[in-house]
Amino acid sequence: MPHPAAPEKHHILSVLVENKAGVLARVASLFARRGFNIFSLAVAPTDDERFSRITIVVDVEDKTIEQMTKQLFKLINVVKIDELDPTDSVERELLLCTVRADPSVRSQVVEMVQIFEGRILAVGHDVLTVSMEGNPTKVDDFEELLRPYGIVELQRTGRVALRKLQRRPRPQALQAS
Amino acid sequence: MKLTGAQALIKSLEMEGVEVMFGLPGGAILPVYDPIIDSSIRHILVRHEQGAGHMAEGYAHVTGRPGVAMVTSGPAATNIVTPLCDAYMDSIPMVVITGQVPYSSIGSDAFQECDTTGITMSVTKHNWLVTKAQDIPEVVKEAFHIATTGRPGPVLIDVPKDVSNQMMDWYWPDTVDLPGYKPTSKGHPRMIKEAARLILASRRPVIYAGGGILKARAADALRELAELTGIHVVTTLMARGAFPDDHRLCLGMPGMHGNYTAVTAMQRADLLIALGSRFDDRVTGKVDGFAPEAKIIHVDVDPAELGKVRRPDVPVVGDCRLVIEELVIAVRDLLAGGTEVPDRSPWNATVNGWRAKYPLAYEPAAEGDALKPQMVLEHLRDSTPDDTILVSGVGQHQMWASQYWRFNHPYTWVNSGGLGTMGFSVPAAIGAKVGRPDRMVWAVDGDGCFQMTAQELVTASAERIPVKVAILNNAYLGMVRQWQEMFYDERYSEVYLSPDLPDYVKWAEAMGCVGLRAETPEDIQPVIDKANDIDDRPVVIDFRTDSREKVYPMVPAGQANDAIVVPPFQEGRHGEGGH
Ligand SMILES: Cc1ncc(C[n+]2csc(CCOP(=O)(O)OP(=O)(O)O)c2C)c(N)n1
Ligand SMILES: [Mg+2]
Numbered sequence: 001m002p003h004p005a006a007p008e009k010h011h012i013l014s015v016l017v018e019n020k021a022g023v024l025a026r027v028a029s030l031f032a033r034r035g036f037n038i039f040s041l042a043v044a045p046t047d048d049e050r051f052s053r054i055t056i057v058v059d060v061e062d063k064t065i066e067q068m069t070k071q072l073f074k075l076i077n078v079v080k081i082d083e084l085d086p087t088d089s090v091e092r093e094l095l096l097c098t099v100r101a102d103p104s105v106r107s108q109v110v111e112m113v114q115i116f117e118g119r120i121l122a123v124g125h126d127v128l129t130v131s132m133e134g135n136p137t138k139v140d141d142f143e144e145l146l147r148p149y150g151i152v153e154l155q156r157t158g159r160v161a162l163r164k165l166q167r168r169p170r171p172q173a174l175q176a177s
Numbered sequence: 178m179k180l181t182g183a184q185a186l187i188k189s190l191e192m193e194g195v196e197v198m199f200g201l202p203g204g205a206i207l208p209v210y211d212p213i214i215d216s217s218i219r220h221i222l223v224r225h226e227q228g229a230g231h232m233a234e235g236y237a238h239v240t241g242r243p244g245v246a247m248v249t250s251g252p253a254a255t256n257i258v259t260p261l262c263d264a265y266m267d268s269i270p271m272v273v274i275t276g277q278v279p280y281s282s283i284g285s286d287a288f289q290e291c292d293t294t295g296i297t298m299s300v301t302k303h304n305w306l307v308t309k310a311q312d313i314p315e316v317v318k319e320a321f322h323i324a325t326t327g328r329p330g331p332v333l334i335d336v337p338k339d340v341s342n343q344m345m346d347w348y349w350p351d352t353v354d355l356p357g358y359k360p361t362s363k364g365h366p367r368m369i370k371e372a373a374r375l376i377l378a379s380r381r382p383v384i385y386a387g388g389g390i391l392k393a394r395a396a397d398a399l400r401e402l403a404e405l406t407g408i409h410v411v412t413t414l415m416a417r418g419a420f421p422d423d424h425r426l427c428l429g430m431p432g433m434h435g436n437y438t439a440v441t442a443m444q445r446a447d448l449l450i451a452l453g454s455r456f457d458d459r460v461t462g463k464v465d466g467f468a469p470e471a472k473i474i475h476v477d478v479d480p481a482e483l484g485k486v487r488r489p490d491v492p493v494v495g496d497c498r499l500v501i502e503e504l505v506i507a508v509r510d511l512l513a514g515g516t517e518v519p520d521r522s523p524w525n526a527t528v529n530g531w532r533a534k535y536p537l538a539y540e541p542a543a544e545g546d547a548l549k550p551q552m553v554l555e556h557l558r559d560s561t562p563d564d565t566i567l568v569s570g571v572g573q574h575q576m577w578a579s580q581y582w583r584f585n586h587p588y589t590w591v592n593s594g595g596l597g598t599m600g601f602s603v604p605a606a607i608g609a610k611v612g613r614p615d616r617m618v619w620a621v622d623g624d625g626c627f628q629m630t631a632q633e634l635v636t637a638s639a640e641r642i643p644v645k646v647a648i649l650n651n652a653y654l655g656m657v658r659q660w661q662e663m664f665y666d667e668r669y670s671e672v673y674l675s676p677d678l679p680d681y682v683k684w685a686e687a688m689g690c691v692g693l694r695a696e697t698p699e700d701i702q703p704v705i706d707k708a709n710d711i712d713d714r715p716v717v718i719d720f721r722t723d724s725r726e727k728v729y730p731m732v733p734a735g736q737a738n739d740a741i742v743v744p745p746f747q748e749g750r751h752g753e754g755g756h
Contacts, residue, residue, distance in 0.1 A: 018357060026298060029298050029299055030299070067481065067485055070480050070481035071481050075357070076323060077357050079357040
């Protein structure tokens with residue numbers, strides 16, 4: 001089954017939570033109880049060990065995202081929520097894939113990996129395990145192009161995101177004193 | 178000082194000022210029951226854990242202080258899930274402590290193990306599984322803080338048996354450290370100004386007061402706002418008593434079984450001032466057809482309520498009391514600055530027209546018929562002190578109680594609004610009486626509801642808690658019967674209960690209460706007088722009421738409030754109200 005494409009107009013919630021037992025269960029339970037659907041979800045510790053960051057991608061209307069954010073914020077362990085506008089943020093996702101690559105097509109697969117700036121992680125007799133990281137639409141394209149060769153196993157991480165940096169004109173360089 | 182986890186738990190409750198707790202012991206909570214013997218806290222032993230939960234709720238309703246319940250693991254924890262959900266829906270501050278199998282056995286399907294924190298996650302404001310005795314004071318402090326601040330609600334602390342037995346170094350934290358929990362209390366000044374401007378510009382304003390008024394102890398502030406602006410107030414099922422029923426500006430209860438004037442005034446309003454209310458479906462009817470011309474000012478301490486159902490024109494997040502007080506100042510300032518208020522006399526005349534045409538009313542019983550439940554309530558109301566606490570179950574009797582009582586004081590009405598929990602009233606009345614022993618406490622219950630939790634009257638007798646229960650015994654699951662009559666072609670399916678099985682008088686006596694019965698109109702007053710004279714034990718009165726009586730007015734489920742159905746004898750008066 002092809003990987004479902006990310007919804008056209010999705011929302012990204014970047015949720016800072018206390019790093020405590022059961023927090024993910026609370027978030028998941030809240031989404032289930034309020035009837036919200038999660039498209040993808042990624043969790044990892046932050047640079048501050050007291051907190052973790054959950055990146056949630058959802059496909060909902062604006063009114064629902066507002067309610068979702070407010071309900072999430074009521075969880076005691078949720079410290080901060082940033083709603084990232086996809087047009088104003090950098091999104092990344094990692095794909096791992098074991099793909100068929102018998103000698104007759106191996107060079108084509110290797111070339112594809114190079115074009116997409118991916119890496120070859122392991123080589124078998126007639127399979128390769130490759131990785132590729134990038135903007136989720138680019139990851140979609142890569143997955144799409146690998147598919148005809150025969151995908152043995154595939155795993156994507158779900159996306160993580162950060163706000164794009166503001167590029168305001170640089171202030172006058174400070175006079176060295 | 179070295180203490181066991183169990184001792185630290187009880188000491189922490191004492192530090193929080195807990196005076197009474199409701200509970201029932203068992204294996205996993207045994208260590209915590211031992212220090213109770215030496216504690217200043219009064220423990221009330223219930224007969225079923227659901228009772229403990231509802232008692233804690235009743236106590237919290239009338240005192241404003243958090244109710245505390247303690248039960249063991251497994252089946253006891255699941256027995257208290259209903260009260261937790263009830264308290265969650267009605268924003269009642271409550272702290273529930275459950276025993277748990279030893280931490281070392283968690284996950285092994287040990288005897289009486291259940292995933293209590295998992296099960297109760299979605300019906301608590303927060304919950305904790307304590308893993309070290311050393312954490313107990315901190316967790317208790319956090320639990321009471323979370324239960325009582327912001328939008329109040331129930332919390333649960335799950336304590337494994339080995340943690341209760343562990344030694345810890347006693348301490349008492351003076352603050353809580355909750356980086357993700359900072360409820361807003363003061364409203365935004367610009368929003369408050371905007372709200373004041375809208376209020377003074379409106380021609381047909383209505384104040385839509387909800388349970389949040391009571392939670393925020395804002396009844397006085399509400400009264401000041403209403404009197405300053407001359408705006409009518411409706412009080413929802415959760416807010417009965419938040420504004421006096423005998424006040425000239427009070428329109429009473431809106432909603433599915435609200436009175437005609439309250440419902441219709443909201444429908445025709447050009448401004449709804451929603452204060453601590455949440456646009457519940459039982460109030461709005463079909464949302465698309467609700468108050469179509471009204472602008473909305475919505476004040477609530479929970480930001481998630483603003484815009485959940487209806488988008489407000491002026492949202493104000495904050496504590497109702499603080500916001501209303503600021504609003505009063507802002508309105509005064511505008512008035513002092515010469516802001517003109519449109520002539521509201523046509524609107525007031527319209528409202529008074531509805532009041533005159535569609536008062537709450539019922540047809541008196543014909544000679545020889547069973548008692549009219551409304552008549553029983555009127556007698557009860559007129560024979561009890563003005564500050565009597567009335568507690569109800571769920572069903573027709575609840576609606577009649579909320580309609581026919583006169584609530585002139587805050588915290589005199591205790592009921593299960595959001596969850597609609599049958600069986601709520603007897604234990605909640607006991608909790609209320611424990612919280613306010615100086616007040617007369619009456620439960621108005623249905624025969625169906627009574628059978629769900631009546632055994633707690635044994636608790637009441639044993640603990641000498643003299644509550645009074647009026648069963649409106651219509652021999653049916655009356656509210657369901659009413660829906661089957663009106664919407665299922667009178668096809669009655671599984672709603673008949675029988676008037677005399679059980680025999681409520683004998684049952685009451687068996688539980689150590691006085692049992693009385695009233696079958697004819699002449700019986701009503703003497704049994705009420707007799708009940709009111711008894712102060713050393715609970716009393717139960719079996720009022721034999723008319724099975725056929727229906728609750729009116731009624732907005733049929735799923736319809737807009739304009740479809741309000743008045744009692745048959747008031748039909749045909751439609752259209753004369755000068756809409
Ligand atoms: C625990 C529970 N079960 C079922 C219901 C559905 N229900 C609502 S009202 C009602 C009938 C209540 O009967 P009774 O207590 O006799 O009150 P009446 O309506 O006759 O006054 C029922 C079954 C409920 N609200 N709560
Ligand atoms: Mg009944």
